[in-house]
Amino acid sequence: xxxxxxxxxxxxxxxxxxxxxxxxxxxxxxxxxxxxxxxxxxxxxxxxxxxxxxxxxxxxxxxxxxxxxxxxxxxxxxxxxxxxxxxxxxxxxxxxxxxxxxxxxxxxxxxxxxxxxxxxxxxxxxxxxxxxxxxxxxxxxxxxxxxxxxxxxxxxxxxxxxxxxxxxxxxxxxxxxxxxxxxxxxxxxxxxxxxxxxxxxxxxxxxxxxxxxxxxxxxxxxxxxxxxxxxxxxxxxxxxxxxxxxxxxxxxxxxxxxxxxx
Numbered sequence: 001x002x003x004x005x006x007x008x009x010x011x012x013x014x015x016x017x018x019x020x021x022x023x024x025x026x027x028x029x030x031x032x033x034x035x036x037x038x039x040x041x042x043x044x045x046x047x048x049x050x051x052x053x054x055x056x057x058x059x060x061x062x063x064x065x066x067x068x069x070x071x072x073x074x075x076x077x078x079x080x081x082x083x084x085x086x087x088x089x090x091x092x093x094x095x096x097x098x099x100x101x102x103x104x105x106x107x108x109x110x111x112x113x114x115x116x117x118x119x120x121x122x123x124x125x126x127x128x129x130x131x132x133x134x135x136x137x138x139x140x141x142x143x144x145x146x147x148x149x150x151x152x153x154x155x156x157x158x159x160x161x162x163x164x165x166x167x168x169x170x171x172x173x174x175x176x177x178x179x180x181x182x183x184x185x186x187x188x189x190x191x192x193x194x195x196x197x198x199x200x201x202x203x204x205x206x207x208x209x210x211x212x213x214x215x216x217x218x219x220x221x222x223x224x225x226x227x228x229x230x231x232x233x234x235x236x237x238x239x240x241x242x243x244x245x246x247x248x249x250x251x252x253x254x255x256x257x258x259x260x261x262x
Contacts, residue, residue, distance in 0.1 A: 001015075001042055001045045001046060001049075004068075005049070005065045008065070009068060010068055010069065011068065011069045011071060011097075012046075012065075012068050012069065012070050012071070013070075013071050013073065013099070014038060014039045014042040014043070014070060014071065014072050014073055014095070015035075015038040015039075015041075015042055016035040016038065016039070016073040016075055016101055016102075017031045017034060017035055017075065018075070018101055018102045018105065019031045019075070019077050019102060019105075020105060020106070021077070021078070021105045021106040021107040022078075022107075023077045023078070025077075025079055025082075028075075028076060028077035028078075028079055028082055029079075029082055031075060031077075032075045032076045032077075032082050032085065032086045035073060035075045035086065035090075036086065036089045036090065036093075039072050039073070039090055039093055039095075040093060042070065043070065043072075043093055043095070046065070046066075046070055049065075050064070050065050050066030050068075069096040069097055069128075070095055070096050070097075071095060071096065071097045071098065071099050071128075071130060072090040072091075072093060072095035072097075072098055072099070073090065073098075073099045073100075073101040073132070074086045074087045074090050074098065074099065074100045074101060074119045074123075075101055075102045076102070076115070076118075076119070077102060077115075078107055078111045078114070078115060080114070080118050083115055083118035083119045084118050084119065084122065086119070087100075087118075087119040087120075087121075087122035087123060088122050091122050091123060091124065095127075096127065096128075097127050097128035097129070097130060097150075098123045098124070098127060098128070098129055098130065099129075099130040099131070099132050100115065100116055100119050100120075100129070100130070100131050100132065100148075101132045101133075102115070102132075103115050103116065103131065103132065103133065103134065104133045104134050104135060105133075109139070112134075112139075113142065113143075113146065116131060116143060116146050116147075116148065117146055120146055120147045120148075123147070125147075128149045128150055129147060129148050129149045129150070130148070130149065130150040130151070130152075131143050131148040131150070131151050132152065133152065133153060134151050134152075134153055135151065135153055135155070136155065136255065137166060137225075137226070137229055137249070137253060138249065138250045138253050140226075140229065140230070140233075141229075141233060141245075141246040141249055141250060142246070142250070144233055144237070144242070144246070145242070145243070145246055153226075155222075156219070156222035156223050156225070156226050157219050157222065157223070159171065159222065160215055160218040160219040160221075160222045161215050161219070162175075163175040163204075163207050163214075163215070163218065164218070165186045165187075165218050165221055165222060165225075166221070166222050166225045166226070167186065167187040167225070168187065168249070168252065168253070169252050169253060169254060170252075170253050170254035170255055171254075171255055172186070172200075174186070174200055174203050174204045174207060174214075174218065175204065175207055175208070176204075179200045179201055179203075179204045180201055180204060180205075181201050182199060182200040182201045182204075183199045183200075183201060184199060184200055185198070185199065185200070186200060186203070186218070186221050187221070187225070190221065190224070190225070191224075192220055192221050192224035192225075193217075193220055194217040194218065194220045194221040194224075195221060198217055203217055203218065232245070233245070233246075
């Protein structure tokens with residue numbers, strides 16, 4: 001908490017333990033209980049120290065640590081009773097927002113979704129719900145359908161560093177030889193800087209020449225793709241057509257083999 005206070009973050013996280021997969025029940029239970037104890041201590045520390053920490057002059061745009069959002073984290077591995085118990089215990093502490101942690105750590109996707117489904121009914125609908133460390137575009141939409149509001153994930157940048165770009169119909173690996181003479185943008189009708197100004201073939205050339213610009217362009221595109229997907233999802237929710245949008249997107253999306261073809 002002291003480190004987060006010094007960093008001046010607007011959103012701060014309670015300390016938790018993310019157990020590995022697979023995990024024995026007894027260890028997962030002890031870990032979830034410890035996470036709850038840590039959550040109490042984090043709340044108490046902020047209440048004791050928040051009013052005096054990071055005081056700024058009135059004109060400063062940086063707000064006080066006391067005004068930052070503190071997020072409690074639900075754990076419990078892949079066990080239904082532990083997930084439900086952890087969610088109830090963390091919600092009872094009354095955090096500003098709630099996160100579901102310990103998912104996407106190697107478990108099958110079905111178990112990941114179940115972990116979210118077990119915890120979600122206990123999370124207040126009037127506070128943000130954050131699914132930690134997720135995910136692929138279809139996973140994000142499936143989790144929105146399960147009541148999640150916020151996400152974080154390294155995939156857009158990590159895969160970009162390997163030459164992989166996201167499109168509405170799935171991933172493409174721009175290292176592949178099929179794109180040598182391709183004059184199309186990464187994705188048709190995309191308005192990101194990479195798609196407006198550069199072709200797939202040129203980006204592939206940059207990657208093969210080990211020019212960092214190629215990976216930066218894919219990174220820009222991937223981040224734009226993710227942000228645009230979330231904007232679309234919000235719009236569909238507001239229109240009451242999210243379910244149709246989700247089903248159509250997931251049906252069309254394919255995660256293609258990322259093996260490079262020389």
